[in-house]
Amino acid sequence: MTAGKVWLVGAGPGDAGLLTLRGREVMEQADAIVFDRLVGDGVLAMMPEHAEKINVGKEGGRHPVPQREIEKILVAKALEGKKVVRLKGGDPFVFGRGGEEIEALKKENIEFEVVPGVTSAIAAPSAAGIPVTHRGLAASLHIITAHTKEGGIADTDYAALARLGGTLLFLMGASALPEICAALTKAGMSPDTPAAAVERGTTARQRRIEGTLATLTEIAARAELRSPAVIIVGAVAALGKEFEWKKFLPLSGRKLIVTRPRGRAGKLSAKLRAKGAEVVECPCISTRALDVKLPPLSGYSWIGFTSATGVETFFELLAKEGRDVRETGGAKIAAIGKATAEALRARGLAVDYVPEVYDGASLADGLAPLAAGGKILMLRAKDGSPELTEHLRAAGADFTEFALYETTYEKPAALPEDADAALFTSASTVRGFVAAFGGPVVKTACCIGRQTAEEAARHGFEEIRTAAKATLDSLIKTLEVDER
Ligand code: SAH
Numbered sequence: 001m002t003a004g005k006v007w008l009v010g011a012g013p014g015d016a017g018l019l020t021l022r023g024r025e026v027m028e029q030a031d032a033i034v035f036d037r038l039v040g041d042g043v044l045a046m047m048p049e050h051a052e053k054i055n056v057g058k059e060g061g062r063h064p065v066p067q068r069e070i071e072k073i074l075v076a077k078a079l080e081g082k083k084v085v086r087l088k089g090g091d092p093f094v095f096g097r098g099g100e101e102i103e104a105l106k107k108e109n110i111e112f113e114v115v116p117g118v119t120s121a122i123a124a125p126s127a128a129g130i131p132v133t134h135r136g137l138a139a140s141l142h143i144i145t146a147h148t149k150e151g152g153i154a155d156t157d158y159a160a161l162a163r164l165g166g167t168l169l170f171l172m173g174a175s176a177l178p179e180i181c182a183a184l185t186k187a188g189m190s191p192d193t194p195a196a197a198v199e200r201g202t203t204a205r206q207r208r209i210e211g212t213l214a215t216l217t218e219i220a221a222r223a224e225l226r227s228p229a230v231i232i233v234g235a236v237a238a239l240g241k242e243f244e245w246k247k248f249l250p251l252s253g254r255k256l257i258v259t260r261p262r263g264r265a266g267k268l269s270a271k272l273r274a275k276g277a278e279v280v281e282c283p284c285i286s287t288r289a290l291d292v293k294l295p296p297l298s299g300y301s302w303i304g305f306t307s308a309t310g311v312e313t314f315f316e317l318l319a320k321e322g323r324d325v326r327e328t329g330g331a332k333i334a335a336i337g338k339a340t341a342e343a344l345r346a347r348g349l350a351v352d353y354v355p356e357v358y359d360g361a362s363l364a365d366g367l368a369p370l371a372a373g374g375k376i377l378m379l380r381a382k383d384g385s386p387e388l389t390e391h392l393r394a395a396g397a398d399f400t401e402f403a404l405y406e407t408t409y410e411k412p413a414a415l416p417e418d419a420d421a422a423l424f425t426s427a428s429t430v431r432g433f434v435a436a437f438g439g440p441v442v443k444t445a446c447c448i449g450r451q452t453a454e455e456a457a458r459h460g461f462e463e464i465r466t467a468a469k470a471t472l473d474s475l476i477k478t479l480e481v482d483e484r
Helices: 021-028 067-079 099-105 120-127 158-164 175-187 216-223 268-273 306-322 338-346 360-370 385-396 426-435 450-460 470-482
Strands: 007-009 033-034 054-057 083-089 113-114 141-145 169-172 194-199 207-212 231-234 256-260 278-281 285-289 302-307 332-335 377-383 399-409 421-424 444-447 463-466
Touching: 007 021, 007 067, 007 099, 021 083, 021 113, 033 067, 067 083, 067 099, 083 099, 083 268, 099 113, 120 194, 120 231, 141 158, 158 175, 175 216, 175 231, 194 216, 207 216, 231 285, 268 278, 268 470, 278 385, 285 306, 285 426, 302 306, 302 338, 302 360, 306 338, 306 377, 306 399, 332 338, 360 385, 377 385, 385 399, 399 426, 421 426, 421 450, 426 450, 444 450, 444 470, 450 463, 463 470
Parallel strands: 007 083, 007 113, 033 054, 033 083, 141 169, 256 278, 256 421, 302 332, 302 377, 377 399, 421 444, 444 463
Antiparallel strands: 169 231, 194 207, 194 231, 285 399
């Protein structure tokens, strides 16, 4: 048996966009992933389906797995020959006990690698507009733990810290905040020294509070500051108001679930992130080309496509059979909507008809009169919406339906507990979501069109929002109407 290997991977401070490329690459090839409580939901959701997932963080009141136990798990999995990823919040070596794990691995001669991560000590303040250094204000930064190994308050030399004049960053300090402020004041720092705390930095739930060494304790109590938080002491702590940027983005503070299939989610997720949302990709369906031979393509006056996946699968099958798109001869091309039309154009096929409303019924109603006297070939998904064929039939169209691919449900790696909304781009994503999570587990369903919304209503989502037009931008607009 080949020996396994362990990668200590920094997952970053929360936002999935702050996981490194190397971290993601390593995760994708892992056989087992051992993860902590502070790893962001968006990162957890990236864990590949094939990997064994071991949660060693605190969950539902249970205590976290003790450090020695975690080390035993890493060693045991690696000795089984597995590729093991040890996924930790922030950077593995910043109060992450990465060194202890390496010591345990070395004892057993297990190969290891460290993938650095973006540490919350710097990223949480910066996401809240606090630069940890600033010309003229702070020439050094110091990262300090407020807790000892045994869980008590750290025995810190506050007098030394007070003399440094740099930015002080306390981790694990949310509950020790009063002691920290008092000790620094007692050690000689001015009570007017700016101080701030950033809770759950880089996530949708990020909060910043600010004051001075004299006032922050009271402010934190009133705001009910909770862990995880970084406490910032020093002149830069006053800059947040001036430099903050995140809260001005239109979707800041929203945690959203994207349910599109793997490999199709990117564009929607990127648009949402650009508007400030925290995005968790939970692919609820996947599509697979059917093992079929394409029918003869000549003799039709119209060929219709109902999704970009359909277009891609069509070309995939065509290539596999060594056939040529010119077989379609003079047939005109219809597409259900914008994305489908774009997929066709990208492959050099001009689109002759796209309905005003992007759904099956509208495609059928618009196409039937155009194709009168000729034959239509509809290339689509197996078990697609029956509305399309019902309307074609009702309009007396002469059509053939051919299934290119099928949709199957997926089980996403993780479900975020506190998401604000899920976005659905088809009725099948709604069904996949409900199948994966056992019900309408988020309050709001944002749906790309009427059929999708009807499916969401059938499954009992509390609030359903429907895009005015079946486009991603229009879908995103349904989220921007909130008065939050
Ligand atoms: N290795 C981690 C730190 C682990 S210690 C890193 O490099 O970030 C755990 C502490 O990190 C928490 O108590 C808190 O102080 C801080 N922390 C982690 N994630 C945070 C976040 N998103 N926002 C604010 N503080 C965070």
